[in-house]
Amino acid sequence: MSANYKGMIMSETVMLGGGCFWCTESVFLPLRGVLQVTPGYAGGHVDNPSYEQVCGKQTGHIEVVRVEFDPNIIDLETLLQVFFATHDPTTVDRQGADVGPQYASAIFCQNAAQKETAQKVIDAVAQQLEEPVATRLLDAALFWPAEQYHHNFYARNPTQGYCQAVISPKLAKFRKRYASLLAA
Known part of the structure; x- marks a missing residue:
């Protein structure tokens, strides 16, 4: 956690894998208290992998977004509730038609407190869904x-086929359910 004492902005970072990072980035960008969302790769054994390498399923990486947020405005538990509501946490290495280890549902916890919060949310989600959660902690x-x-793929390519077929409907549902969390 870091602080900018001039503006008193606190920041914390979590990395989330919820399928295609174009979708996941689009969900977290408009949230009030989210400072930055960066798509990337984590968890593999190849340094600085390319998209093609990760899609080749041999690097061990997961498509993730690194979410930097101000915990005074939006806490990790709320971010994780949004995360679980906007992807299928019950499938292994799959989100809809996107199949492969790079599409795993995963939370890369940056410290013990994040891991504790994530486990608490996972337990609640599993109870609510009444089935096991496949999200990797x-x-x-x-x-x-x-x-x-x-x-910022979706914002730059809203008419692209994948964006229209997958991301737009997901964002519409997300915006309706989480309108109170959206930045003005």
Whole structure:
């Protein structure tokens, strides 16, 4: 956790894998208290992997977003509730038609407090769904930013086929359910 004492902005970071990072980034960007969302890769054994390498399923990386947030405005528990409500945490290495280890549901916890909060939310989600949650609860890992063309992909390509078929409906549902969390 860090602080900017001029503006008293606190920041904390969590890395989340919830399928395609284009979708996940689009969900977290408009939340009040989220300072930055960066798509990338984590959890693998290859340094600075490319998108093509990760899609080749041999690097061990998961598509993630690194979410920097102000815990005084939005706490980790709320972020995780949004995370679980906007992807399927019950499937292993799959989100809809996106299949492969790079699409795993995962939380890379940066410290013990995050791990405790994440486990609490996972337990609540499993109870609510009445089925096991496949989300991997992992320790902090190196983060490799995705290539620049992946950053803010949906905002730059809203008419692209995947964006229209997958992301737009997901965002519409998300905005309706979490309207009170959205930045003005």
